[in-house]
Structure formats: C-alpha cells, structure tokens
Amino acid sequence: MRDPREPGGPPEIAVTGIGLVTPAGIGAAASWEGVCRGRSAAARDPRLADLPVDIACAVPGFSPAEHVGRRSALMHDRHVQLAIPAAREAVADAALDPATWDGARVGVVIGNGSGGYSSATRQHERLLAEGPRAVSALVIPLIVPNMVAGHLAMEFGATGPNLVTATACASGATAIGTAMRLLQRGDCDVVLTGGTEAPVTPLLVAGFAQMGALSRRVADPAAASRPFDAARDGFVIGEGSAVLVLERAADARARGARTRARLAGYGASADAHHMTAPDPEGTQVSRTVRAALAEAGAEPADVAHVNAHGTSTPLNDAVEARVVRGLFGGDAAVTSAKGVVGHTLGAAGAIEAVLTVLAIERGTVPPTANHDRPDPDLGIDVVAGAPRRRAIEVAVSHSFGFGGQNAVLVFTGA
Incomplete structure (x- = not known):
C-alpha cells in the first residue's frame, strides 16, 4: 500500500464524528454492541398488519418527542426523525460547536431512497376519508426527500452545499462519496453526511413482497435475514440512520480533533x-x-x-x-x-x-x-x-x- 499523501494530490479525508440510530440500538455504542451480539432485530411489526410479509427490523424504543423534540411529530417524517439524533451524536462526537463554526463552510449530504412514505400514507388516508381540507398544510415538506438535508441545515446552521442523494440502496454510500468530493474540491471544510430511511410502510413492503425480494420466514422472524447462508430467501425491511462528520485531515489535526478513520x-x-x-x-x-x-x-x-x-x-x-x-x-x-x-x-x-x-x-x-x-x-x-x-x-x-x-x-x- 502506497502513501496517498503525495504532494499535489487530493487531501486526506478524516472521519471525526459518527452517529447511529438503528434496529440494533440508539447511538453508536448501542448499535455496535447489538451488531456484535449477532442476533437479528426482526419481529412482527404492527405497521404491517394483514400483509403477507409482516416482519421488519424497527428501531427499539425510539420516541420522536424524547429523541428529537416535542414538536417533531408535526414537522418531521420518521426518516427525518431518525436522522436528527444521529447527526447530533456525530457532531458532538467530532467535538464541533455549531454555535462557533462558519456555517457557510459546512455542507450536508444525506442519502435517502424513498422520502416520507409514512407521512404520504397517512395524508392520503385522510384525503380519502375526510376530504382535502383534512390534509396537512405541511404535507409537501413532510414527504419530499430533500427535506432531511434541509432540516439538518436548520438544526446546525449549516449554510453550505445541501443535498440529498437518491441511488436506491446505495444512497448512503453515494452521499458519503459526494461529501468526500466536496471536501477535496475545497467547497466545504466540514460535511455532515450519511443516510436515513423509514420504509416500514404497507405500500413499500407490499411492493417488495410482490417482487419476491422479501424473506417469507414470517413464522420465525429472527431467522429470516441470513446473508450468504445457503438457506437465504430474501431480505427483511429495516429502518435507521447514520451520520458521519468528514473533514480534511489537516484541518482536523489543526484543531486537535480525533480522527477515527480515513475515508x-x-x-x-x-x-x-x-x-x-x-x-x-x-x-x-x-x-x-x-x-x-x-x-x-x-x-x-x-x-x-x-x-x-x-x-x-x-x-x-x-x-x-x-x-x-x-x-x-x-x-x-x-x-x-x-x-x-x-x-x-x-x-x-x-x-x-x-x-x-x-x-x-x-x-x-x-x-x-x-x-x-x-x-x-x-x-x-x-x-x-x-x-x-x-x-x-x-x-x-x-x-x-x-x-x-x-x-x-x-x-x-x-
């Protein structure tokens, strides 16, 4: 392996903060411990009642009021709710203070594949049952996928480049790669990047089931997701969020930050x-x-x-x-x-x-x-x-x- 830090080459990119909200636990430490235990989080999910495949991996004990804020239920779809605490953890882990940073030099790039499907479902049910006046005035910002990056920008005063990447199941990795390029080009000094998804909704799960993509082990949910196993028969839908703080390594060193790894x-x-x-x-x-x-x-x-x-x-x-x-x-x-x-x-x-x-x-x-x-x-x-x-x-x-x-x-x- 050669040293990529050659004169005139692209700058090294440091990971200085991480945050996780996953079915394995809320917070990076809890999620890591849960993944290392190696026990599936899959279970029957009441959100999928009456579907042929009614199992999912849900974030345990997640409360929007507790983990995001009292007004979150009015303002945020679940995919945004999952992203905000992950981002807060990552920024704190990086020992950055949004009150003191230059927001114009801070970017946000988040991956998301489906937007606010749970909000769209609820609002469509209201439209059909009660008519158009029952639909929330916030229905559009609740469901469009770009709003997760917008909400994180508002949360942290990040006024630099702000976007959502949508490459289906590659969206989170695409976001991280895009953030890397922003830093290498000098467009930002800090980028909050990662991915979020809240796809446990009847329409999406029914669609995946119709495609034959989901495991049919509904009688034994904990055994359903089995990557690379000879008896694998499909995936189990899950929800969650992850955010990383990326900086140029030289900038991280200059402020005495811990580098957890290099991208x-x-x-x-x-x-x-x-x-x-x-x-x-x-x-x-x-x-x-x-x-x-x-x-x-x-x-x-x-x-x-x-x-x-x-x-x-x-x-x-x-x-x-x-x-x-x-x-x-x-x-x-x-x-x-x-x-x-x-x-x-x-x-x-x-x-x-x-x-x-x-x-x-x-x-x-x-x-x-x-x-x-x-x-x-x-x-x-x-x-x-x-x-x-x-x-x-x-x-x-x-x-x-x-x-x-x-x-x-x-x-x-x-």
Whole structure:
C-alpha cells in the first residue's frame, strides 16, 4: 500500500464524528454492541398488519418527542426523525460547536431512497376519508426527500452545499462519496453526511413482497435475514440512520480533533443491466472496487475486511461473493450487518460505513447473524457466530441499488 499523501494530490479525508440510530440500538455504542451480539432485530411489526410479509427490523424504543423534540411529530417524517439524533451524536462526537463554526463552510449530504412514505400514507388516508381540507398544510415538506438535508441545515446552521442523494440502496454510500468530493474540491471544510430511511410502510413492503425480494420466514422472524447462508430467501425491511462528520485531515489535526478513520477512496458505477437484478458477472462492481482502492493507494491484497452489501437475497449475495472471491480470494473477513438490522435501503450504506469505521478502530469484525450453513458455491470467508479480532488497516464497504447503481467506499486506519 502506497502513501496517498503525495504532494499535489487530493487531501486526506478524516472521519471525526459518527452517529447511529438503528434496529440494533440508539447511538453508536448501542448499535455496535447489538451488531456484535449477532442476533437479528426482526419481529412482527404492527405497521404491517394483514400483509403477507409482516416482519421488519424497527428501531427499539425510539420516541420522536424524547429523541428529537416535542414538536417533531408535526414537522418531521420518521426518516427525518431518525436522522436528527444521529447527526447530533456525530457532531458532538467530532467535538464541533455549531454555535462557533462558519456555517457557510459546512455542507450536508444525506442519502435517502424513498422520502416520507409514512407521512404520504397517512395524508392520503385522510384525503380519502375526510376530504382535502383534512390534509396537512405541511404535507409537501413532510414527504419530499430533500427535506432531511434541509432540516439538518436548520438544526446546525449549516449554510453550505445541501443535498440529498437518491441511488436506491446505495444512497448512503453515494452521499458519503459526494461529501468526500466536496471536501477535496475545497467547497466545504466540514460535511455532515450519511443516510436515513423509514420504509416500514404497507405500500413499500407490499411492493417488495410482490417482487419476491422479501424473506417469507414470517413464522420465525429472527431467522429470516441470513446473508450468504445457503438457506437465504430474501431480505427483511429495516429502518435507521447514520451520520458521519468528514473533514480534511489537516484541518482536523489543526484543531486537535480525533480522527477515527480515513475515508481514502470512493468509486461509483452503473451496471446498465436490469431494473432490479445485478449483472451476474459483477463486472462493473469489480471495476468500481478497483477504482476506489486505487484512489486509496491500496491493492486488493491490502484489504483485511469487506463490509458487504449482503442483502440475504439469493442473487445479490451470489454476485457479490463472486466479486469478493475474484478480488480478494479468501483473505478478506466478510460481514453483513443486514443479518441484525435488516435492509435499511437508502440508509444501509451509511450504517455500514460507520460500522466499518468502528471495525477498523476496534480491530474487530462483527458476525453475520443467521449465517448457519455457508453456501458452498460462494467461497468467501464470512464471519459468523461471534466477532472476530483482526487488525484492519484497509477495509471496503459495498453498496448496490436498484437500477444497477454501485457505490464503494474504502476506509483506512487513522
């Protein structure tokens, strides 16, 4: 691995703060502990009553009034509610004070795949039952996806570039890569970035079920999400949020900030193959991983850990395993957090990015829940049963979305 800090090259990017709100727990520490326990958060969900698939991974004990504020129920869709405490945690973790920063130099880039579906559902029910005058005057800002970045800007006085990325299940990783580019170009000094999603709604879940994408293990929810397992049959829908604070490493050092890890490489591509299915050859994914590693000054042999997209669907896991096997052989320790937290769609890449940072920092790869019977056709080293201690200098996090959109992040030790 070469040192990417060459004169005239792009600046190093530091991760100085992290925040998580996931089905494994509220807060980064609780989420990490929950993922390392390796027990699925999936359960029957009353929001999905009467659907053929009524299981989901929900954030436990989340209270908008407690975790966001008393007026949140009037102003925010659930995907925004989940993002705000994650962002607050990340900013505090970075030891930054929004009261003293130059807001014009602070950007917000958040990934989101579906916007305010829960609010749209409620307001549509009101329209049908009570007529147009019953619809909230805030219905548009409740449902449009850009508002999560807008609300975070208002929360923190961040008046720099402000946007939401929508690349389906790659949205969170795309946001982080976009934030990296803003810092490298000098457009911002600090970027709050990550992803959020609240997709546990009847319409979305019914749609995924109709596609055959969801696990049908409704009688045993805790065993339903099983990435890379021979008996995998689909994913479990989840909700959650993750936010990272990114800065140029030189700026972080100048203010005496702790660097938790470096975001060293980013790659993006499109399969240009199918609306929902990945290219079975994984050609563009492999190219994207190589591009991200090249930016990081790393080779495939340097990668100790892969935080996989790992959806628990038969096709995705097979294609991803093919890519991992082709690039890294059996040398990289692979895990998928979706066994615990389910598939959080636009938030997934951001949640997994934070978990990758923690894996590097703690020298530990969390286990993949429900990986009981390895698929002999996959040929990769999936961590299962218990966390694995391992020194990690270079780690890769994969994210793939419908439409064939791919995003790959490379993190290295601080």
